[in-house]
Amino acid sequence: MVVLLPAAFVSTIALSGPAGSSPLETTAEWARDHGLNWLVTDLEKAQYAADAPAEGGTPDGGIPHAAGVVAGSSGAAAPLTPVATGRPLPGEGVWQTVVASHGRPAVQVTTLRVDPTHTRYLAGVMRLDPRLVRGTLHPGVGEPRGHWRASTSLAGAAGADVAAAFNGGFKLSDPSHNGYYAEGRTVAPLADGKASLVLHADGTADVGAWGSEVRMGPDVASVRQNLLPLVDRGAVNPQCAGGGEAEWGSTVGQAAFVHRSGFGVTADGTEIYVGGPALSVCTLGTILADAGVVRGMELDINPAWVSGAYFHDRPGREPRGYALFPGEQVAPTHYLQPTGRDWYAWDLRRS
Structure with a gap:
């Protein structure tokens, strides 16, 4: 009974999460919500110690050609030069248009090695043209709670114009005390000095x-x-390798090379999302800066939450999604059903 009752309890929690959530993900979320943040973090650290990313090597199959490339659009950005990894591999940092509007690139993507040490791992970078797409913060069914006008998934009409989607940030219960405001309501207080992704009307x-x-x-x-x-001002925060919970949250640590995601804007307002494996806080910041970001922030961390995707419209059917980087563990279909936590979608502008 000592063994079976806790196991049955955990199994019940694991099976009670939103559709599309893994049992492990749901159990971890429940534990964090019930004062066991320290336990989940310790387990993550143990898992990382047992399965840290390998050093050296080359990406399997080289730099991939993006799925769903749109032919015939003009105005692709100049290649992204991966400063940290030196001479690029064939196709590395080359932008490919995957969503177009009126013959112009609305969404472009590329992949590149994450750093000079973990050279077999590839991060995905996504460029969003704010003249052609518009962003929306969507709620999850578990966080933030309450009733919202924005949908919890891309099912039905909500997915009609979708061009891209990606994860939000840390849980609002994280000890880093991050704020949340949407639809005229403050869910968690906005704190001065915090990195903030602001969407305008x-x-x-x-x-x-x-x-x-x-x-x-x-x-x-x-x-x-x-x-x-x-x-900030195009430079990576010099404290990216230092600090702790107050600066970078209750995670496996800022120096750990794990799945991470980030978002930022360039000097001309272009919007950039980065996601990939084997990233530290510093190397994530370096990729954002290399992509031209002048002000950027970390979003979420770990394979269950880092989930960049882009989509093609299919009239009368659900949109077809494509994962941003190789080995992404969250399928694009994740966004076609209600999700547990908040997330972002970028839709094509109608005019």
Whole structure:
């Protein structure tokens, strides 16, 4: 009974999560919500110690050609030069248009090695043109709780114009105390100095330190805070390898090379999402800066939550999704059913 009752209890929790959530993911979320954040973090650290990413080597099959490339569009960005890894491999850092609007690239993607040491792992980088797409912060069914106008999935009409989707930030219960505001409601208080992804009423995004670089105004549609600014004025935060829970959250540690994601904006307002494996806080920041980001932030961490995707419309059917980087563990179909936590979608502008 001592063994079976706890096992049955955990199994019940694992099977009670939103559709599309793995049992492990649901159990971890329940534990964090019930004061066991320390236990989940310790287990993550043990898992990382037993399965740290390998050093050296080359990507299996080289740099992949993106799935779902759109032919005939013009205006692709200049190749991204992977500063940290030196001479690029064939196709590394070359932008490919995967969603177009009126013959112009709305979404472009590329892949590149994550750093000079973990050279077999590839991160995905996604460029979003704010003139052609508009962003929306979507709620999850578990967080934030309550009733919202924005949908919890891309099912039905919500997926009609979708171009891209990706994960939000850390849980709002994380000890880093991140704020959340949407639809005129404050779910978690917005804290000065926190890295904040701000969406305006016109669907454009900005990133910056709350209270100084970005602040509340009548045109602010949503604010999602997460940790401290990672990139500012084009430079990676010099504290990316230091600090701790207050700076980078209750995770496996900022120096651990794990799945991470981030978002930022360039000087001309282009919006950039990065996701991939074997990333530290510093190497994530380096990729954002290499992509031209002038103000950027870390979003979420670990394979169950890092989930960038882009989509092609299929009239009368659900949109077809494509994963951003090789080995992504969260399928694009994750967004076609209600998800447990908040997330972002970028839709094509109608005009």
